[in-house]
């Protein structure tokens with residue numbers, strides 16, 4: 001049994017992690033923590049858990065985490081995670097961080113988008129970007145996983161075959177993505193009130209969303225050259241789910257070739273347990289992925305352009321499901337353990 005802690009368990013991602021790990025046959029949940037003022041049984045915070053787990057949730061204490069855990073999931077806001085990671089790694093613990101703190105390799109870009117200077121450059125290079133479909137071999141050995149953001153997960157998975165196999169003009173990528181409100185976390189903010197969101201639909205952070213550099217970093221690595229994207233996120237009046245529609249121009253060389261793009265995707269993701277490639281005439285829908293760790297992808301192959309449409313649950317494949325997928329890889333468990 002692996003002793004596992006969750007720091008940030010009262011948030012959306014932390015609560016989801018708790019649910020998944022409670023049904024994991026190889027996990028003993030040994031430590032729960034959040035920012036709360038006084039220690040409180042988790043079954044009091046989430047009454048639906050009464051009879052399932054009676055651990056007390058308390059303010060995080062490094063000493064206690066180190067004594068009680070082999071691996072820690074940090075489901076904390078960015079800038080908070082990097083306060084914990086150095087001490088945990090020094091104590092030889094493994095860490096899966098769901099925040100953005102260890103995703104961007106360039107600290108200048110981190111400071112530009114997250115408005116603070118990075119405090120743990122030492123471990124930034126060591127962190128493995130936790131997208132199993134691309135980095136599985138590195139995840140296995142990792143001490144520190146930078147679990148990807150929700151938009152980056154669905155967008156990178158949508159574009160990886162096209163970029164890696166040089167099928168499209170990388171300068172032509174336009175991403176139009178829509179997310180449910182849980183993507184913003186459980187914190188209180190006027191702009192996320194029911195009355196502000198219900199029966200409305202809008203774009204936000206146009207051209208300045210903090211996930212843009214993460215998407216560009218990973219696509220550039222895959223394509224072996226600098227790639228910039230146009231990314232416009234939208235807020236859906238739904239609790240969870242992301243749908244991304246992505247447009248790109250075909251590479252001139254490809255236009256004359258008869259290459260079946262759907263088969264190309266099927267080959268690229270042949271062994272992937274959580275990627276489902278749709279038939280050309282069936283567009284993915286949120287209903288099919290919400291509550292699952294799947295990413296559904298469809299490809300529309302036009303004479304000059306490609307349109308990729310993909311969906312995930314932002315709290316599962318976009319956060320906690322993917323984090324447990326990484327955990328399973330790190331410990332050699334079946335990758336879908338507790339996820340299906």
Ligand SMILES: NC(=O)c1ccc[n+]([C@@H]2O[C@H](COP(=O)([O-])OP(=O)(O)OC[C@H]3O[C@@H](n4cnc5c(N)ncnc54)[C@H](OP(=O)(O)O)[C@@H]3O)[C@@H](O)[C@H]2O)c1
Pocket residue numbers: 007008009010011012013014033034035036060075076077078080098099100148149150182183184185186187314315318319
């Ligand atoms: N929501 C998503 O769809 C999603 C997707 C991918 C990645 N992520 C990332 O995952 C992380 C968690 O997201 P979330 O949506 O679950 O956020 P959230 O709902 O706001 O939860 C944040 C959690 O962190 C705790 N916390 C905050 N500051 C703390 C501190 N100083 N010490 C200890 N605990 C502290 C909070 O405790 P209290 O409740 O006591 O304040 C809460 O448990 C974020 O970095 C986010 O960017 C989220």
